Amino acid sequence: MATTRRQPAKKKNELKVASPAGKHIKYEDEHFVDTQKPVWNYSLFSDEDINNFKNGTLYNGYKKFGSHAIHVLNTDGFYFAVWVPNATRVSVVGNFNGWKKQLHPLYVRLDKSGIWEGFIPNIKKGETYKFFIKGYKGVELMKADPYAQYAELRPATSSISWHSDFNWSDTAWMKKRKKHNALNAPWSVYEVHLGSWMRPVRSDEESFNSYVQLIEHLVPYVKKMGFTHVEMMPVMEFPFDGSWGYQGTGYFAATSRFGTPDEFRQLINAFHQEDIGVILDWVPSHFPYDAHGLFMFDGTHTYEYGDMRKGYHQDWNSYIFNYKRAEVRSFLISSARFWLDEFHIDGIRVDAVNSILRLDYSRKEGEWEPNEFGGNGNLEAIEFVKQFNETVYRDFPDIQTIAEEASDWPKISHPTTQGGLGFGMKWMMGWMHDTLDYFKMDPLMRQFHQDKFSFSIMYYYDENFMLPFSHDEVVHGKSPMLYKMPGDEWQKFANLRLLYTYMFTHPGAKLLFMGNEFAQTAEWNYKSELNWELLEFDCHKLMQECVKDLNFLYQDEPALYKLQFDPRGFEWVNLDHRQESVIAYMRKAQNRKDDMLVVLNMTPVVRHDWKFRVKGKAVWKEIFNSDSKKYWGTGNVFNPSPKIKLVDKKAGIYEINLHLPALGGVIFR
16 A cells, blocks of 8 residues: 555644655565555655665664554554565564464565565554565575564564553653763662562572562662662573573563563663663674574574674674674664663663674684784774764763773773774773782782782773673682682671772772672572572671662762872872781872872781871871771771871871771771
């Protein structure tokens, strides 16, 4: 039922759609002839949309592709569009037509875009569907919709027709989030795997808290603990629980494990009403080979590189997006914009950036081909990353993008105008590895490895760093954070409190994986839940209190965040006592009265009358002590009124006399 440019008068809720005359044709095949014409030749695409799609700059593809509820010629139904460049037939199949391939064929555009589309009247919201594709060399495929906004719960694999009825009530947050998400604001991120944070039935891996139940349980917990942001491990639909979401098939669909897309919106809305930002993990690096997914979508390498030296991830048994293909870039950047636009998220953490950038990532010599200049950089992938960052910061300037990148690639978090990749922040993996290596040592051996501890400041200001203790550090035999620490039970807890004191006073944003805040005693298991019963024991309950107080201290003290990415915000006070492993540094604010002194005693030896020289302050007050009884410390060594004496009036230098607890961190203002 082809239409012309002249449209009938439309109702208030009727969507006006573009349908340039002569742009479409219905293919002729005796098996597809239907005298009732159940698919109408309608289009949501303008000529500009098609040009942008072909150029890799269609950034709102989620408004055009997929399935969309519209009202056409006094009829409700759903419009479908899918990119299948090497198909000879495409139809929509589902429960609504008995999965019959011949009943609802789509039309192919004549503009060589490879887009097949059509409007099917009377389809309702909530219908399951797939695309039947007769592709390259006649191969027949049943594929889920790449742009679907809802999908069946695994192991079922169909897409579901959907449109949102959600009304946001986070206006206050959206107006002020620019300040909350700024680089000179506190960033303390709680990393969460929604399925295993807490379960209604602990021993049942099929028992999930819904998005709505997480509003009741997770939101108040994150608020109470003082985290400023929550980061969710991938919630985009994925078939295999054991991938943790990092092998996704639905780049526009919130997983149905926990409810509907609008219920996920409700969860984000609830976080925003508590002034908590939401970050989503996003995986534009690779995808799995599930039959219903993107792999060999039209019988050819449609979304992935055809050359497996570039197109296959050996580590993850998955396939790499073809960043050279414009339509793939449009797909990926549309996915990122979708979550920012439709779900109001505050940040995107991009997974496995190193694997995107490097042609030789996890490949031996002879397993990869250099680029045209002889280097190991994937040139089109580098341009894609820049394009992604430029686009999302242009359209959503009050968010942040965060790179999970472990190499020495330069200028990850520098603007593209300065030769950088354009991310807002980068995970500081070097700091994480060096810090854990240092803290794992027998404390008496730390004197010989102080450089490992202090090295991070040598390169800290090269990037805008986030300090991560993530899920990757508490799986696969690496042990939970508590058991990385040396010594007996008391020393393990003291060491961990000391580590967190160091983390929260080191420059940069912070990230803790769930369970780290109360010292989980088991590695993370996605099939179970956190060991919440540990909170019955004081050592774990008071560790949780320690992290909570550090979170609020970080937010309350401008010296800890205002200059966290500025060299003016940090100064070593004393690194000279290697043998005793006592380290002191200043965190500095724009207003010097807010400066803070941090002293860390890395050995299980109490240090009385320890003297430091500091500049410009005649009065100091102890505001945090990791050895406090309120954190399961001894409470025996503290500084109610530190002794201060002037030693150089002209230079304004004072000597401060302190008592340092064993394996303790003390903070003064």
